[in-house]
Amino acid sequence: MTTLVKNGTIVTASDRYVGDIYIDKGVITLIGQGLNLPADTVIDASGKLVMPGGIDVHTHLDMPFGGTNSADDFETGTIAAAHGGTTTLIDFAIQNFGEGLYPAFEQWMGRAQGRAAIDYGFHMIVRELSDQASHDMDRMTRHEGISSFKLFMAYPGVFQVDDATIFRALLRTRDNGGLICMHAENGGVIDTLVKEALRQGHTAPKYHALTRPTRAEGEATGRAIALAEMAGVPIYIVHLSCSDALEKVKQARDMGLPAYAETCPQYLFLSYEDYERPGFEGAGYVMSPPLREKWNQEALWKGLQKNDLQVVSTDHCPFCMNTPPQKQLGKDDFSKIPNGAPGIETRLMLVWEGVRAGKIDVHRFVEIVSTSPAKMFGLWPKKGTIAVGSDGDMVLFDPDRELVLAAKSLHMRVDYNPYEGRAMRGAPAVVLSRGEVIVDHGEWKGRPGRGEFVKRQAGRPLVP
Template identity: 50%
Template sequence: MKKIVTGGTIVTATETYQADVLIEDGKISKIGKELMDTEAEIIDATGQYVFPGGIDPHTHLDMPFNNTVTDDDWKTGTIAAAFGGTTTILDFCLTAGEVKLIDAVEKWHEKAKNKAVIDYGFHLMIGDLNENTLAELPQVLQQEGISSIKVFLAYAKEFQATDRTLYQAFKVGKEMGAVVMVHCENGSVIDELVEEAKALGHTEPIYHALTRPPQLEGEATKRAIELAHLADAELYVVHVTCKEAVDEIISARKKGYKVYGETCPPYLVLDQTALAKPNFEGAKYVWSPPLRPKEHQQVLWNALKAKQLQTIGSDQCSFNFNGKKRLGIDDFSKIPNGGPFIEDRFSILYSEGVAKGKITINEFVDMISTNAAKIFGLFPQKGTIAVGSDADIVLFDPNKERVISADTHHMNVDYSAFEGLTVKGEPVSVLSRGEFVVKDKEFVGEFGRGQYIKRKVKKGEFKEAVTN
């Protein structure tokens, strides 16, 4: 059925204006004043912003980790994302023991099948590149429409790659036109610091942060930058948390290196003191890299405003406090790493950024949607409101205030990392390819309607639109 969104204010990364939007066959077919079509359903957006659907470039749904599995799967995770204004996610397909890379990709397709309520794509994680996987990787990227490779420099026992593997990944990325995403922490030194802390009897959650200092994020960021430059490849630094890493990214970009940076909502509003909460409550805030001292928050906001960091990922990786986080009650290193963020990414960036004057509303759209679409090969199908683009639309009430709470969120976890935080602005209705997933704050979507999106790979083209 055709739809006309009328009465709202359209906001893209470059424009803010009042107009109607005609939706046909899942696409935006016309934008203009006082559009008329007797066959169309009229959607009244008076007093609301009409945003392009959010693109979350960093999620972990139904992911095995730390001897357990995340509590949000592709049903609960994508429902929560939709309530939060996100219409496309890019999830990390992990390779762990598979003989062939394609086996890991097929495993992730099965996880999402008949569950996802919004569109999605995969990043392909690489832990080791032997002769066989190195030969297979380009074929898998092309066949599956995957334009991004993930490499960990942390988690020495689970995922950490060698510098040689990282450099090999950069060479494949250069050849295929794929961006290489890197978790930048020095996992080997972290393991040494963890053992030192435990030997001294330190078991509390705060030592998760104290054994992963900012210097080790800065060092790994520098190392990844230089190896990427050596291969003339594109580097995307995930979940940047601290001045040490930001400084390395800014320095590299000033030299013309092909580097992007992402940060996440918790690093913008929470700080390291949360891990020191009594009665093991600090375990709720254990994720990696860890929360930093409060002074790092302004560094991140400044870098976003200056476009030295380009995107906001949720790094959704949820574990229940009761039952799973408590696995580490006697040993901080056994606390499952990760937190529940997918539902609040959109609102926190708007409330803390736009409503408080730190960023403009157009910069908000850039960070929450457009830049990720450009970097990962989704633009202009996704990431903007334009004729021919998918009708992924968020109707957003900028005046609505709500208090974030586990009692009202849609994630399948028993706590909220942002419990009690008041945010201004709320998604009211969310459309994915022209169909309501959330309508007047009620879920009306269909399980399995979310489509896997094959992304475009452009060889040799650094996305200059994202760099200025």
């Protein structure tokens, strides 16, 4: 199968030119001007920006939580991702207590295979660093193309591990070339504040935010970076939400340490005020870390401008408000509200707002939604750029396309949207995955199960 994309403005993290792209059997084999080759599919991209497909390195599809599962599975979630211009994602597979890492890998492969419509990989969530788990970290990095592992400094009894465990895991990556991803919030402090709030009868959704102070994230971020420094390895902080935590990353980077962090659109566009919405509406915004006071948003944009933040991912983890009543599990107790919100489909459109507002340029846009995620997690140059030899994953982005975000018209399988009613300008028109048109002007052309598991390389992140 061959595809020819003609007359688009090709935009990568570093280049911009008008050209044609020829894709043969899923891989870009020729880029030039005035290419006149026979192709099975010819696409006119004039007036469009042709950018590498989005890479979302933080999703939770079909994730079990408190007797329910996140609302999107690997079929609905990847189709929604594709509509939003994302062509690769990395999801999290969760180690079961008392087991190594392989059973979880197999479970998550079982969830994804036959359903995923775009390419995917996994990070492994390590909950207990047994000898078996340590050994599996090595084996997965070397043989399975799973080169990143997530640890939690929060959620005691569920995910939280102590400093010794974190340090041992970090040391392990020094030898095997893996990367530790950290959920950095001080779980002990938060758990105490939550219990105190409940004892005082504070049950409303906003108390989720009021019991998770920014200092708890800043402290854990600083500690995680210090542990990585002592182990002599890089570290990647997931879903950084506030200035307090960003300052710790900035300080470390100024010292020359390989500390990295991602933020998410919700922290760039939403704020604590959303918890003050009437009734139980605030539950739709319950996620961890929580939304912060609005002034943090400018600090995060600045972090993206200066490369103190390298990646924008989504932490897509949707739970329905009413049909089925998932968020309602916490109707009388904010601590029982499933944590998470939808975002897999709206990431590129929202970050594009930053381009329109002059906060970042189009090359930085490509970098933070595609190129740096690929370089951080061993996918580059197969993914994350438009170059000869790279996969034909691309978004033909229409900077003039207008739409209003609404749960009804978006494709995520969830009954609300945190950005309901927000008017956007600039959206994907055509999306290609390995040379195949999977979205054509809002119409789904792909099929479930066509997505492939991508083996990732180990080694230091290729991001400055």
